[in-house]
Amino acid sequence: MVFRFLIRILANNEQLVQKLSESYPMRRAAQVVVRVMFSSKNLIEEHRLREKLSPEQFRALMSEVAANFQNQLKQAQENIKRKMK
Template structure:
């Protein structure tokens, strides 16, 4: 209950949200998410997976997307450590 109140209070603080949005980790996280979304979309279009999939095909595709996303996060983490 207290945590929810604090999060709501911080989220409604416009100056704090602005400063966080300008920070390097937040920008990098947004870049990673956008890159993963576009790569997933391209992968789906490349493989012709925008048709109806069987549950097994869907599961395999989601595993590939998850692995790709984990690799992107690891890569960004390594870049962040190198910049320090």
């Protein structure tokens, strides 16, 4: 309950939100999310997923997307560590 209250107060602080949005980790996180979205879209188009998939094919595709996301996240973490040094 108290945690929600604090988050609400911080989220409504316009200056804090502005500073966070200009920070490198937040911008990098947004870049990773956009990259994963576009790579997932390309993956779907590549496999011609307009047609129905079997459950096994869907699981395989989702595991591939998850692996891609994890790789992108690791790369982003390494980039952040290099920038901080």
